[in-house]
Amino acid sequence: MHASVEAIYPTPTTTAPRRPAVTVKGLSKFFGGQPLYDRFDLEIPAGSFTSIFGPNGCGKSTLINMMAGLAPYDAGQILFDERDVRDVTIGYVFQNYREALFPWRRAFENIEYPLKIQGMNTTQRRERVHELVEQFDVRFDLNRYPYEFSGGQQQLISILRALAPHPEVVFLDEPFSALDYEMTLFIREKLQSVFVQSGVTMILVSHDLEDAVYLADRVLMLTRRPTRVAAVVPCELPYPRTDATLHHPQFIAAKRRSLEVFQREVRR
Ligand SMILES: Nc1ncnc2c1ncn2[C@@H]1O[C@H](COP(=O)(O)OP(=O)(O)O)[C@@H](O)[C@H]1O
Ligand SMILES: [Mg+2]
Incomplete structure (x- = not known):
């Protein structure tokens, strides 16, 4: 195991x-x-x-x-x-994922948000998102907006955002x-x-x-x-x-x- x-x-x-x-x-x-x-x-x-x-x-x-x-x-x-x-x-995952994600940002933009705040450049940010996608075996399209995902997918996006930095x-x-x-x-x-x-x-x-x-x-x-x-x-x-x-x-x-x-x- x-x-x-x-x-x-x-x-x-x-x-x-x-x-x-x-x-x-x-x-x-x-x-x-x-x-x-x-x-x-x-x-x-x-x-x-x-x-x-x-x-x-x-x-x-x-x-x-x-x-x-x-x-x-x-x-x-x-x-x-x-x-x-x-x-x-720190990483923080809110109980209410519906209010936790930025609705106007695509899923990957939500995930890389803390990295943007840290001043990381676009290439590095995309690399980190890719790493998380691999690690969590994400199979859905991160170009979509939060409302297009199920509750579970939104919570997963929220967790990836918390772990990104x-x-x-x-x-x-x-x-x-x-x-x-x-x-x-x-x-x-x-x-x-x-x-x-x-x-x-x-x-x-x-x-x-x-x-x-x-x-x-x-x-x-x-x-x-x-x-x-x-x-x-x-x-x-x-x-x-x-x-x-x-x-x-x-x-x-x-x-x-x-x-x-x-x-x-x-x-x-
Ligand atoms: N902003 C607030 N104003 C007034 N009371 C609050 C506020 N936030 C939490 N409380 C009160 O503090 C207590 C603890 O709340 P909370 O931390 O949400 O509990 P838990 O997460 O253990 O269910 C509750 O009685 C709640 O009503
Ligand atoms: Mg509580």
Whole structure:
């Protein structure tokens, strides 16, 4: 299995991206005077795959938005190996792919957008898009506009755009929530391959415990607001994971443990 993954994804010619740890210290965030986070601490190890799981409205999206520099916070610090988010190349995949893509740009223009921002020239941009097309086995015409694609294809375009600049950290907010099962499995495997190949730090919000545990080496369980860390459930099965992983005792145990914590926190 490992060999075949390497065959599909040869060692990249570009230098491997850095893999920063993410440190959240004393983070506070209020909405309408009510605390969502109150002096919240969190450490995400470099090169880990962290899934975030918790009750509806507990602040999962807000947390990754604050980490990604998309939302302000009231107090505290978020550092990527001592660096501010502005000095880190990040990739972000929004939950709502329909609002995430630029409707007036063709698919390939959407994908190369972050590279354009970085000042990369047209030839280099096209090369990078081509690389991603090969890597993800994209079979549809990227000259078309977002509205011409299915939901799954749009989400794939959105993921390619996030990966285009070789991000050091990738944030994904429920990337499977609007996809059918087949597309979910396809994208899940591709994300795993990107992780295995590049070793970037990945942070995934998921409301599907199976997806969360399948991809992650640790599942971050959050409480109801004001939000704290309820538990960090390790899932140390080797990558790449396969269908067989789903029946592995360690996988089942990690899922059961996560569910216990979740139910305790929701019933509280
Ligand atoms: N811009 C906002 N203004 C006011 N309240 C907000 C805003 N964004 C989020 N919230 C509130 O913060 C809480 C957490 O939201 P969110 O991070 O979207 O939760 P999750 O992603 O875990 O479902 C919710 O109660 C939500 O209503
Ligand atoms: Mg959310």
